[in-house]
Amino acid sequence: MNGKRVQTGRYFMMGNVACAEGALAAGCEFSAGYPITPATEVANRLAERLPQVGGAFFQMEDEISAIAAVVGASWAGKKSMTVTSGPGISLMLENIGFAIGVETPCVIVNVQRGAPTTGMPTVGVQGDMVQAKRGSHGDYEIIALCPSSPQEMFDHTVIAFNYAERYRTPVFILSDAFVGHMREEVVIPEPEKIKTEYRKIPEPGTDPQKIKGFLDEDVAPMPIFGRGFKAHVTSSCHDEYGKRNLIDISALDNFIRKLSNKILKHKEEITLIERDYEGAEIVLVSYGAVARAAAMAAAQGRKEGIPVGTLRLITVWPFPGEEIEKMARGAKHVIVLENNLGQIYPYIKAEAAHDAEVSFLPPRLVGEIQDPEDILRKIREVSK
Amino acid sequence: MSELVHPLHRFIRPSVKYSTFCPGCGDGTVTQAILRAIDGLGMNLDDFVFVSGIGCAAWIPSPFFNADVLHTTHGRPIAFAFGIKMGLPDKKVMVVSGDGDLVAIGGNHLIQNARRNIEMVVLCINNGIYGMTGGQAAPTTPMGIRTTTTPYGTVENIFNISRLVMAAGASFVACWTAAHPKQLTNSIKKAIQKKGFAFIEVFSQCPIQFGRKTGVGSAVQMLEDYKKRSISPKEAAKLSEEELKDRIVVGELVDLEKPEMLEEVKKMKNKARGEVE
Structure with missing residues (x-):
């Protein structure tokens, strides 16, 4: 090294x-x-x-x-x-x-x-x-x-x-x-x-009283410490200036919504997905280590002539529901694979079930990744 | 006639128009002591980052002080302050919080950072009660006292906070009461200049949640009581543990030179760089 x-x-x-x-x-x-x-x-x-x-x-x-x-x-x-x-x-x-x-x-x-x-x-x-x-x-x-x-x-x-x-x-x-x-x-x-980014910070010398350092859906500049910004940083409900407000419900509503909208507004840029489901009637949805088994099973299924594809979530949160909905419109069956008892499954089902049959395939033992053979068996079963 | 302005008013955040402390609260005295110490040293609030937790005392820096302030979760201000000090080693980091925050829920961070002897000032404002939530017992509420969660009297022994922090390894420990504003101010000055973990416990009267409910009395009565119970370390050394039971040992209890963590971190980084070069 x-x-x-x-x-x-x-x-x-x-x-x-x-x-x-x-x-x-x-x-x-x-x-x-x-x-x-x-x-x-x-x-x-x-x-x-x-x-x-x-x-x-x-x-x-x-x-x-x-x-x-x-x-x-x-x-x-x-x-x-x-x-x-x-x-x-x-x-x-x-x-x-x-x-x-x-x-x-x-x-x-x-x-x-x-x-x-x-x-x-x-x-x-x-x-x-x-x-x-x-x-x-x-x-x-x-x-x-x-x-x-x-x-x-x-x-x-x-x-x-x-x-x-x-x-x-x-x-x-x-x-x-x-x-x-x-x-x-x-x-x-x-x-x-390697692309690296650093947070926006206020212009040096800005009047501290004029710094809106919080609650901007387009991300406020961060009044980091040690630069003379005199930042008042409290996790109590606060306004755009960081001023605490514990009496006005509209301030609380603003606090909650702005924080959430800051992420939701930029969901498209945040969402990373691997799509390999063009023309597929059966789509395997998975993420993490399980996606490796899903890709293997899908490749095998296609060799057998079954129109099966995959959608892999890289960004799980914010949940890319629109992407799931779009995928489901062209599918007949969606099989959700996770190494648990079905944690993201309800979120996927809520978006996909309008257009496709949605099922969940856990591993035989939680703590194992699904055996590609088991996934393949499931693919064959739903393709009948 | 020109407007009369308090000499420390320049340290108060312009958006703050009123105090949130109850009438008779000792925290106003502590607020003044902190600001007088900083003023007395010729320092500026931009030399500091203040960190506080949850409770009445945590509201001393947040929002009053016109400085960088982080108002954190319950019990954790010292842990947040650790990261701030590591990131800004040239700034003075001061934690101001209460006994419930620093000694009950946050006790581990207090003793672990005293052990590390990381340079920071920690002011523990001890009112012997949970004031903000309406007078519940704390690990500092004397045995037998009735509070809202101990309607038949507390059944627990209390912490001697200063002794605890001394034993944990802090290089500076002082203890005063709100009846000792000048001595407190001087100790805060020393704590700010100390290369190490500098801890000051301040007994601060809470006439509303402690005095009124426990029958101890008004702010004046509580301050008189503090004065009566206070004893110097020299005098205390002549008394038995039993005789010291209700006394408050006030003064500078420890002032040592010992390895400070940031200095050790600097050496560690040099070593790491040397080994790869």
Whole structure:
């Protein structure tokens, strides 16, 4: 290792390590976390690599303080991230809501494991999919990306930082133990080929009283600390200037709607989808590690002459319902595949069921990825 | 005749038109002590980032201080402050919050960061009660006191907060009451200049939720009570634990030189860079 921020080259690399390298390539300067299987390799790599480029990783007393420190560092102007698994996310949820409420760019990597509760740490399960969207209290929108390979652990981490900075919001990487621990080829491009973004900030010297630093659907400039902006940052209901308002319901309505609309207004730019369903009557919808099995089964099905295709969600949140609806219009059967008991399935069904038959195929055992043979059997069954 | 303006008014956020503290609250005294200390050191509010949690005392910097302020979740201000200080090591980071926030729900962050000895000032305003939610017992409410959640009297021992933070490893610890505004101001000045975790506990009267409900009395009576109970560390050393039970040991309790975390982080980064070069 040469100590450079971007380790350009071709590697045989673990997904979790690729995630850490993606963070560095995106410009991450600060990370805080707490040890947890199966996410530790990300933290270990960041602890080794960040100080080499002037940043640092800190092991905190718990996940609550980890996300708090990340939010604090982001307000200090640093690109920041944390990494954990389901139990850690459960502890972070209150402060994730805080980060959303005061519009803080940061990246949260969840390498999902067997759950509920302490569950089975080394097994990959897509068990926290809805938690990312609905776990913290109140109405809010979140951005979540689902990588399915070590290469995407790198690529999606870079995208996650860019989205976080562009929309001033926490962005989830919803990986799992399979993708995190998988080793495959990872290509890290030249630094100038990696697009990185940084948040808008107010013009230096702007009169602090005139800075509208919050609640703009087109993303307000962030009055980061230490620049004389005299920012009043409170997670209590506030107005565009950051001024607390705890008495006027219309202020609360504005607070909720602006935060949500900031994400929803830009849904099209945020949505990343892989579509391979042209002319298909049967469409397999999946994300993450499961999408690999879906692609394999679809290829096999087509060899057998069955018109089967795939739709893979990369952006799961905000939920790209319009894309599902559009796909379903041309399909007869939609088969949803997830490595859980059907977390995104109801969302997909709500959009697709008007035009197509929608069914759910779980793995034989939760914690296994669907066997392509099982998927193929299901494809043959619905194609009859 | 020109308008009379308080000399510290320039530190108050222009949009703030009134105080949210109850009549007789000690937090106004603490607010003044903080601002007098900063003024006395010839510093500017732009030299600081203030962080607070949830509760009455958290509303001292938010929104009063015309500075960068982060008003955070319950119990977590020190954890947020950790990230801010790491990102802006040249700024002074000051946490102002209450005993329920810093010692009950946030106790772990308090002791862990005292242990780290990261440079920041933490002011713990101890009113011995949850004021904002209507007078519930705190880990600082004396045994036997009736509160809204202990209608038959509290049944728990209390924390001696200053001792706790001393034991955890802070390099500066002081304790005062709202009846000691000058001494408090001087200790805040020292805390701001301290290279390390500088902690100040301030007993602050809450006549509404503590005084009225527990029968301890008005703000004046509570301040008289603080004065009566206060004792210097020197005098306290002559008394037994039993004799000290209801006393408040006031003064600068610890002022040590020891490794500070940001300095250690700097060395660690140099080492990491050296190893790859």
